[in-house]
Amino acid sequence: MNWFKSSRAVAGHVMGKADVIKNVLKKLDSKQDKIFERAMDELKSDGLIEVQEDGVTLVLTQKGADTL
DSSP, X not given: OHXXXXXXXXXXXXXXXXXXXXXXXGGOOHHHHHHHHHXXXXXHHTTSEEEXXXXXXXXXXHHHHHHO
C-alpha cells in the first residue's frame, strides 16, 4: 500500500509484475514469505486491492484508494 501511496495512485492504478518483484518480493526472506502471503490475503479480503490472473499484478480498488 505504501507503493500505491507514494505513487499517488487512484482507483484502478496497477502495480505491475516488475514493480511487485522489485519493490516487494526481492526484499523478502523465507520467514517473511508467509507473513506477506497473509497480508496480501487480508488486503484482498478487505477489498483494498485485486490480484490479476497472473497472481502477481495488483490493482488498487476504490476502497483502497480511499484509505490512502
